Amino acid sequence: MDARKPQPGWDDLRHFLAVARTGTVSAAAAQVGTEHTTVSRRIRALERELGETLFHKSNTGYELTAAGQRLVGAAEDMESAYLAARSMAGLESQSVAGVVRIGAPDGLGAIFLAPRLKTLTERHPRLAIELMATARLFSLSKREADIAISLSMPRQMRVVSRRLTDYRLHVYGTRAYLQDSPPIRVVDDLKHHPFVSYIEDLLFAPELNYLSAVRATITPRIRSTNLLAQLYATLAGSGLCIMPTFMTADFPDLIPVLPERIALTRSFYMHIHEDNRKVRHINEVGSFIAAEIARSQALFNPPAAA
Structure with a gap:
């Protein structure tokens, strides 16, 4: 009789990886495309099969135990092998699916x-x-x-x-706003105008800290983490905003301000x-x-x- 310990299958391990990566059963279920009860059942079955507790459960989610951390590497190796096999199988087909x-x-x-x-x-x-x-x-x-x-x-x-x-950014304002507001002849004039910009302490990338690059004393009046929200606030005449040129091309009412002097590149x-x-x-x-x-x-x- 073969008394060797059974090895977990890929289907169990992909549920395990989903929980390890997302931290919750519900998020893992969404990632895998199944019900949260199925994910919980898979994890319990895997723990019984291995004789190990893989997660510490708390009110905030699932955290890997030492045994769980050891299993992640082996599970990711199996995931890589699965993806490679799926890729080779896909090469035999003429369609992209x-x-x-x-x-x-x-x-x-x-x-x-x-x-x-x-x-x-x-x-x-x-x-x-x-x-x-x-x-x-x-x-x-x-x-x-x-x-x-x-x-x-x-x-x-x-x-x-x-x-x-690479892409270029300029300061923009609507035609109506610029006509009705104090003229902007030099960069220092920007300090007399309200700005729409990011919430600085919520920037997800330092490259988005545009205002420091303009080198003018600017205090935004409207802030948003979302660039589309900034775009539409500017279109409503809320003030000036630094935006990429690819976003403003379809909005002819947006006019670049001092484009020869203020041009950022990201x-x-x-x-x-x-x-x-x-x-x-x-x-x-x-x-x-x-x-x-x-x-x-x-x-x-x-x-x-x-």
């Missing part, structure tokens, strides 16, 4: 990417896109996204990255976890994003004003 989750800053995701995804899904009818366009960082190691776009190179390990583009980077670098449908989406940005350079880096 599956779900790809993209994490992108709110402005780029909502204004630039969202209107272009129709082209991608029509090209690949079996491809589904989940677009998280929000002001936050995305963890590829926790599988929060398949593709993450950020303002800097990653701090995470095992990530394949590429710079997508960059977008695209990141894919090393395990997914050969997964066909993820690579197809990444290539599409890069190609769309490359052919839209007039939006990201318009010719300088004469």
Whole structure:
């Protein structure tokens, strides 16, 4: 009789990893695409099978025990093998199929990417896109996204990255606001105008601290963590705002202020976890994003004003 201890299967381990990465059963269920009761049942079964307690449970969520921390490495190795096998199987098919989750800053995701995804899904009818366009960082190691776009190179390990583009930002105000407000002839005049900007202590990336780069004494009157909220507050005549040129191109009422003197440059980077670098449908989406940005350079880096 074989008395060897049974080995956990991948289906149990993927539920375990989801809880380890999200910290709660409900969030893990959403990530895996099942019910929270199923996740709890899987975790209990795995703990019985291994004879170990894998999580400490509290009011705030699930925290890995020492045994759970040891299991994470083995589970991630199995996950990598599974993704590699799925990728090889996908290479045998001519169609691109599956779900790809993209994490992108709110402005780029909502204004630039969202209107272009129709082209991608029509090209690949079996491809589904989940677009998280929000002001936050995305963890590829926790599988929060398949593709993450950020303002800097990653701090995470095992990530394949590429710079997508530089992009330019200016100070903008509506035509009506600028006509009805004190004239702006030099940078120092900006201190006489209300600004719309970020909540500084909630910035998810230091690259978004624009006001310090302008070098004028500016106190925002309206602050938001969301760039779209800033855009629409500015369109309503609330004041001036520093925004990327690719966001203002469809709003001709927004006029750049001192564009020859105030022009900031930032960059977008695209990141894919090393395990997914050969997964066909993820690579197809990444290539599409890069190609769309490359052919839209007039939006990201318009010719300088004469």
